[in-house]
Amino acid sequence: xxxxxxxxxxxxxxxxxxxxxxxxxxxxxxxxxxxxxxxxxxxxxxxxxxxxxxxxxxxxxxxxxxxxxxxxxxxxxxxxxxxxxxxxxxxxxxxxxxxxxxxxxxxxxxxxxxxxxxxxxxxxxxxxxxxxxxxxxxxxxxxxxxxxxxxxxxxxxxxxxxxxxxxxxxxxxxxxxxxxxxxxxxxxxxxxxxxxxxxxxxxxxxxxxxxxxxxxxxxxxxxxxxxxxxxxxxxxxxxxxxxxxxxxxxxxxxxxxxxxxxxxxxxxxxxxxxxxxxxxxxxxxxxxxxxxxxxxxxxxxxxxxxxxxxxxxxxxxxxxxxxxxxxxxxxxxxxxxxxxxxxxxxxxxxxxxxxxxxxxxxxxxxxxxxxxxxxxxxxxxxxxxxxxxxxxxxxxxxxxxxxxxxxxxxxxxxxxxxxxxxxx
Numbered sequence: 001x002x003x004x005x006x007x008x009x010x011x012x013x014x015x016x017x018x019x020x021x022x023x024x025x026x027x028x029x030x031x032x033x034x035x036x037x038x039x040x041x042x043x044x045x046x047x048x049x050x051x052x053x054x055x056x057x058x059x060x061x062x063x064x065x066x067x068x069x070x071x072x073x074x075x076x077x078x079x080x081x082x083x084x085x086x087x088x089x090x091x092x093x094x095x096x097x098x099x100x101x102x103x104x105x106x107x108x109x110x111x112x113x114x115x116x117x118x119x120x121x122x123x124x125x126x127x128x129x130x131x132x133x134x135x136x137x138x139x140x141x142x143x144x145x146x147x148x149x150x151x152x153x154x155x156x157x158x159x160x161x162x163x164x165x166x167x168x169x170x171x172x173x174x175x176x177x178x179x180x181x182x183x184x185x186x187x188x189x190x191x192x193x194x195x196x197x198x199x200x201x202x203x204x205x206x207x208x209x210x211x212x213x214x215x216x217x218x219x220x221x222x223x224x225x226x227x228x229x230x231x232x233x234x235x236x237x238x239x240x241x242x243x244x245x246x247x248x249x250x251x252x253x254x255x256x257x258x259x260x261x262x263x264x265x266x267x268x269x270x271x272x273x274x275x276x277x278x279x280x281x282x283x284x285x286x287x288x289x290x291x292x293x294x295x296x297x298x299x300x301x302x303x304x305x306x307x308x309x310x311x312x313x314x315x316x317x318x319x320x321x322x323x324x325x326x327x328x329x330x331x332x333x334x335x336x337x338x339x340x341x342x343x344x345x346x347x348x349x350x351x352x353x354x355x356x357x358x359x360x361x362x363x364x365x366x367x368x369x370x371x372x373x374x375x376x377x378x379x380x381x382x383x384x385x386x387x388x389x390x391x392x393x394x395x396x397x398x399x400x401x402x403x404x405x406x407x408x409x410x411x412x413x414x415x416x417x418x419x420x421x422x423x424x
Contacts, residue, residue, distance in 0.1 A: 043126060044086045048075045050096040054111060054135055064106065067136040067177055067220040075130065077115050081123030093119035098133065106138045106179060136220050138177035144226065145184065146171055147209075147236065151191035156242055157198040161278045163241030163316050169225055172209065172233060176221040185213035187223075189236055200281075203240045209233060243278030243316055248288040250274055252307070252327055255294040260408035262373070265334045271326040275309065278316040288315055290325055295411045300337055300371060303329045336374045337413075339367045340381050347400065347418055351390040355424050358389060362419040368402050372410030382406040387418050 050073055054066040077094055079086055095118035098111050110132045115125050149165050156162060172187055189207035196203065211218045223233045250270050279285045291307035305327045309317050342363065349358040370381055382405040387398045400416035 041080055042083045042086060043078055043080045044089065046077045046079065046089065046091055046094065048077055048091045048094060048096060048115075049073070050075060052098065052133065052135075054098050054100050063139065064103075064137045065140045065177075066100075067138070068133065069219050073113075073130070073133055075113060075115065075128055077128050078126045079123045080126045081121075085121050086123050089119070089121055089123055093117065093121060094125070103137055106177075108134055108136045111135055136177055138179050140175065141178035141181040142173060142175040143181055143184070144171055144173050145187040148186055148188040149191065149207075149238065150188055151240065152193065155193050155197050155199055155203075157200050159245050160200055161243050161245055161316070161318065163243045163278055163280075166239040166241070168237035169233065171226055172223050172236075173226055173229070174211075174221055174223050180214050180218070180220060183214045184211050187211055189238060191238060191240065199242050202242055205238055206235045207238050208235055241280065244281045245276065245278055245318065247274050248277050248279075248285065248315065250325060251287050251289055252305075253289055253292045255292050256411065257295055258404075258409050258411050261411075262334070262409060265332040267330045267332075269328045269330070272322070275315075275322065275325075276318045277312075278318060279314060283314050285314055288312060291327075293327065293329060296413050296415065298329050298331060298371070298411075299369075299413055300331050300333065300335050303331070305329070331371070334374055335371050336377050338370045338372060338377055338381065340370055340383060341367050342383065342385060342402075344418075346383070346385045347420075348384070348386045349389060349420060350386055351388045352422070357423050359421045359423075360387070360418050361421050363400075364397070364417040365414070368416070369413045370404065370410055371413055372407055376407060376410065379407070381410070383412075385416075387420060389420060389422060393417065 052068050052071060052073055054068070075096065079089055079094075081089075095116050097114040097116070099114050100111060103109060103111070111134075112132050113128055113130065115128045117123060117125060147167060147170055149167070151162070151165075153162055167189075174181060174184065174187065188210050190210065191203075191205060191207055193203070209223055211221070224231060225233060250273055252268065275288055277288060288309070290309050290312065291305070293305055297303065297305075306324045307327060308323065309325050310323055343366070344360040344363060347360045347363075349360070352358055368383060368385075372381070384403045384405050386401045386403075388401075389398055392398055396419070397417040398420050400418055402412045402416055404410050404412060
């Protein structure tokens with residue numbers, strides 16, 4: 001075989017080998033592309049966290065609100081499609097909707113969750129889990145409730161008693177489905193003392209708000225303070241004072257008492273001389289002051305006053321039946337009543353602004369009633385009468401202050417008013 005023939009033969013063989021290699025590579029490419037496009041369908045699960053929003057359509061159509069136990073829901077979405085397609089899919093390619101089309105009544109209902117393809121990728125949604133959510137549909141209602149407190153009153157030591165509880169909130173505002181708000185009979189707190197017993201010091205704790213009349217449906221309710229509608233409440237701070245039991249003598253204070261009063265001529269008696277009470281051990285309380293008696297209300301003879309003892313400052317009366325104590329102030333016959341004439345010109349007007357003038361048009365009384373010792377009855381009485389126009393009454397009159405200038409053991413009884421015209 002000559003050289004030329006051998007050369008051409010080698011060239012042919014080389015070209016065929018090249019063709020074979022190229023063909024093999026092309027076949028592999030075609031096989032890969034074909035496998036990707038017409039290969040088996042695969043699945044993939046994607047987790048989505050979706051906010052729950054059901055209200056607009058239902059509110060417009062049925063004038064109802066929806067109530068859910070959660071603000072968002074985690075959904076496992078299974079998709080199917082070609083491998084190379086579903087490998088590109090993420091949660092942004094999925095659209096979540098809640099189908100409220102079947103809602104036509106109040107009450108708890110199951111709302112289907114609809115997840116759809118929200119992209120140009122070729123895949124289908126095979127399944128979702130969960131496939132629905134529970135929600136309650138009803139008209140919204142809001143009511144204000146007093147808070148009641150339940151606790152074991154025997155958890156104090158001997159000789160002590162619980163005082164009036166102090167709550168961080170004494171009322172709460174509850175809103176939610178009318179069906180459940182209507183069922184609430186009361187809202188209350190229960191103090192759990194755990195192992196704490198024989199208490200001698202104030203007890204502080206936090207109590208869960210409970211609703212009498214309904215059960216687990218309370219989960220649909222929203223409870224807030226009367227002063228802060230934005231912050232939801234679940235617990236209330238409670239302080240239970242622990243008071244020492246003691247017996248306190250009863251007394252009253254006197255107002256506008258004359259400096260020179262002969263105290264021996266006045267006697268004070270009480271329908272009950274002492275009370276059993278609870279007080280803080282640290283409080284400096286040695287007697288129960290049940291009120292104040294003003295001398296302008298005391299005439300000659302017996303004067304009686306009833307004082308409420310159910311709300312004494314720093315003192316808790318332990319007798320639940322004791323509501324009032326009667327005080328009798330007896331002024332002896334060594335004092336007598338005397339009437340002293342007064343005139344409009346006697347009134348000194350105070351409190352006028354610059355440039356204002358006052359004219360006393362009328363007096364509620366044209367005499368002052370004076371209580372003074374019998375021995376002084378024939379003596380003249382010098383009075384000072386003042387009206388402060390900055391203290392006007394609801395009926396447009398002004399109170400008068402009537403004072404005795406020349407007798408320090410006498411006093412004025414009754415109240416006095418003037419009608420005063422003010423001009424510039």
